[in-house]
Amino acid sequence: MSGWDKGLDLEATLRKLLEYRRFIRGRVLRPRYRAALRDVNILVLALVNGLRISEAIESYYMWLESNGAESRFNVKLAKSRDRYRLCIVPGIFDKVDLAATKNLPRPRKQALNNFSRRNFGFNTHSLRYAFINYLLSRGVDVPLVSKIVGHKNLDTILAYIQSKRAQETLESIQKLLGRLDKRG
16 A cells, blocks of 8 residues: 555454553553553544544543533544534543543644553554545545545545555556466
């Protein structure tokens, strides 16, 4: 995969994040684990909504400020002055998350990216591409995917899709060549 797309599978990545989250929640009474809980929650939020990490941070803190009473937020797009998109906070976030993380400062984007690389081996923007790939592989049409992830211009997502499909096509031809060569 090229650029930010590291070929993450959304479901496998979500399982990995949730497993880590369960581990951390069992230790949340220790102060050093609270930041880890906040960080993994933000990564989950980014993954299941296709958010940029700055949008996920903003959404998580909007949820904290509502004391968990709200689960749907219109979050300002990171690359826009006046455009917003819907973010839905997962129902798994609860009173434990609130109590453990509400007084923590907002993490910096780079700190979250470092946390993600150190604990899971991928950068935070890969979560966005995993979400996009997941939707596309399930037949969601390109204009709707573009709208969901907040792309103003369809060309942005089309360029990504075309690059990805071109790479997949070339790889499949190479595999075919390998299979045919073994027969002859």
